[in-house]
Amino acid sequence: MDNNINNKKNNNTLIIGIVISLILSVGITFFSSSDVLSKSKVPIEAYRVYLKGESIGLIQSDKELYNYINHMQKELMDKYKVDNVYIPNDINVEKDITYEENITSIESIYNIMNEKEPFTIKGYKVLIDKTNATDYESEGETEEEKNNKEKKTYINILDKEIFANAAKKVVLSFVSEDEFTDYENEVQKSIIDTGESLENLYIDAKITYTESFLPVNEKIYTNENDLTEYLLFGKNQNMSTYTVQDGDTLVSVAEANKMNVNEVLIANANLKSSNALLYAGQKLTVGILDPVFQTVKEIHKVEDQTVAYKTEYIYDNSQLVGYQATRTAGSNGVNRITQKIKEVNGEIVTALISSTEELKPVVNEIIVKGGKQPTIVSAGNWGWPTNIPYIISSQFGWRWGRLHSGVDISGTGYGSPIYAAKPGVVVDIGYNGLSGNYVQIDHQNGYYSRYAHMVTISPYVKKGDYVVMGQTIGDMGCSGNCYGTHLHFEIWRGAPYNGGEAINPLLFY
Numbered sequence: 001m002d003n004n005i006n007n008k009k010n011n012n013t014l015i016i017g018i019v020i021s022l023i024l025s026v027g028i029t030f031f032s033s034s035d036v037l038s039k040s041k042v043p044i045e046a047y048r049v050y051l052k053g054e055s056i057g058l059i060q061s062d063k064e065l066y067n068y069i070n071h072m073q074k075e076l077m078d079k080y081k082v083d084n085v086y087i088p089n090d091i092n093v094e095k096d097i098t099y100e101e102n103i104t105s106i107e108s109i110y111n112i113m114n115e116k117e118p119f120t121i122k123g124y125k126v127l128i129d130k131t132n133a134t135d136y137e138s139e140g141e142t143e144e145e146k147n148n149k150e151k152k153t154y155i156n157i158l159d160k161e162i163f164a165n166a167a168k169k170v171v172l173s174f175v176s177e178d179e180f181t182d183y184e185n186e187v188q189k190s191i192i193d194t195g196e197s198l199e200n201l202y203i204d205a206k207i208t209y210t211e212s213f214l215p216v217n218e219k220i221y222t223n224e225n226d227l228t229e230y231l232l233f234g235k236n237q238n239m240s241t242y243t244v245q246d247g248d249t250l251v252s253v254a255e256a257n258k259m260n261v262n263e264v265l266i267a268n269a270n271l272k273s274s275n276a277l278l279y280a281g282q283k284l285t286v287g288i289l290d291p292v293f294q295t296v297k298e299i300h301k302v303e304d305q306t307v308a309y310k311t312e313y314i315y316d317n318s319q320l321v322g323y324q325a326t327r328t329a330g331s332n333g334v335n336r337i338t339q340k341i342k343e344v345n346g347e348i349v350t351a352l353i354s355s356t357e358e359l360k361p362v363v364n365e366i367i368v369k370g371g372k373q374p375t376i377v378s379a380g381n382w383g384w385p386t387n388i389p390y391i392i393s394s395q396f397g398w399r400w401g402r403l404h405s406g407v408d409i410s411g412t413g414y415g416s417p418i419y420a421a422k423p424g425v426v427v428d429i430g431y432n433g434l435s436g437n438y439v440q441i442d443h444q445n446g447y448y449s450r451y452a453h454m455v456t457i458s459p460y461v462k463k464g465d466y467v468v469m470g471q472t473i474g475d476m477g478c479s480g481n482c483y484g485t486h487l488h489f490e491i492w493r494g495a496p497y498n499g500g501e502a503i504n505p506l507l508f509y
């Protein structure tokens with residue numbers, strides 16, 4: 001590599017030497033012919049600067065140009081803390097006698113040079129190639145936004161360590177230092193009863209370094225903190241600093257900046273968890289994350305999930321209206337669930353339940369009421385739209401700078417049933433590029449629910465059908481803009497995407 005560099009570019013003192021000798025020979029010609037020039041049109045003595053054989057201007061003093069070049073070289077050496085700054089090897093300066101009076105300033109000559117053939121320093125060009133990576137972050141993006149994403153990113157760095165350290169810092173935004181070290185050294189603790197282990201941790205891109213001459217008019221990263229910010233926030237780097245005020249919480253800071261709490265933690269590696277305490281005056285980095293590459297984390301997780309008991313009413317005609325007695329006391333059940341979870345840049349993209357063990361069965365509460373069974377189902381009661389157990393793979397709220405207007409429910413498997421959360425009328429059913437196959441129900445009390453990414457357009461219901469709570473309305477799939485089997489479930493107060501307001505469905509359960 002080093003040999004290659006020396007051959008490619010000449011040493012600058014050598015170039016200047018050649019140029020000076022050239023000027024001397026031109027100078028001699030000039031003096032011998034000066035007396036024959038006309039008096040009315042006085043020619044001027046100047047120097048023409050050539051770059052790659054092409055004239056880029058006339059200057060008054062060659063020495064001034066050399067001094068300027070030397071000065072810029074020194075400045076760049078200081079700026080980048082390097083021993084060599086390479087000047088283009090095809091600059092020539094020739095003495096000229098001319099009637100032309102357009103003398104170009106030295107600065108302009110330098111600017112032309114800097115644009116056409118800038119000074120260079122030795123370093124590395126890093127190629128981050130995402131051609132074979134799945135673009136998980138495109139969920140919610142338009143087709144156009146998706147297509148405009150670059151698959152290849154080039155970054156100039158002074159030495160390899162800067163990139164290696166910055167990339168590690170990015171990865172450490174998604175895993176703790178301890179987790180990372182244990183994973184690297186293959187000394188993770190095995191799971192006893194419940195817990196999680198990191199099965200795989202990688203950057204989903206092909207990264208290659210090429211030793212190169214880096215043009216100084218391009219961004220060259222010389223420090224790992226700058227590069228870390230770029231790798232996390234992308235080329236627009238539209239992040240800013242937020243100063244914590246009295247009364248702020250992580251949730252309020254996140255919400256005010258169109259982020260979720262997890263994203264605030266990613267952007268501020270010094271905040272260790274969502275319980276981190278903020279203090280007035282504290283500076284936080286906020287903004288929309290747009291990582292240059294995807295950090296993928298595959299997790300094996302065992303957790304105990306509570307199954308909340310439901311209340312069932314039995315109506316006894318022999319008792320007076322208003323009579324109420326508990327026949328069976330309710331008690332919550334517990335399921336031990338083994339999950340495989342894939343996270344990309346801190347968000348779950350796929351979640352599968354590989355096994356379920358019932359540690360304690362759920363016992364529903366049974367209450368006997370006097371009188372006849374009412375025909376109207378109470379308005380506050382919502383049924384869960386999938387089988388249990390399940391995994392909430394994405395919460396309602398901000399994600400990647402966009403509002404995720406529902407919850408993603410995973411884990412119950414491809415083709416598993418989707419149930420109407422409440423009785424109502426099917427008012428919309430069909431397919432679109434974002435939602436895939438969806439069903440929308442009007443519950444006729446101002447609330448609507450919407451179910452997306454089904455396997456096919458529902459074979460169970462059609463537009464205009466009345467459905468009861470718990471009725472199967474579709475099969476869980478991954479149609480539309482989706483990267484892993486899940487139900488995208490929305491609840492709206494008012495018509496969805498038409499004047500209504502999306503509400504976090506989990507508030508109803």
Ligand SMILES: [Zn+2]
Pocket residue numbers: 394404406407408487488489
């Ligand atoms: Zn979703």
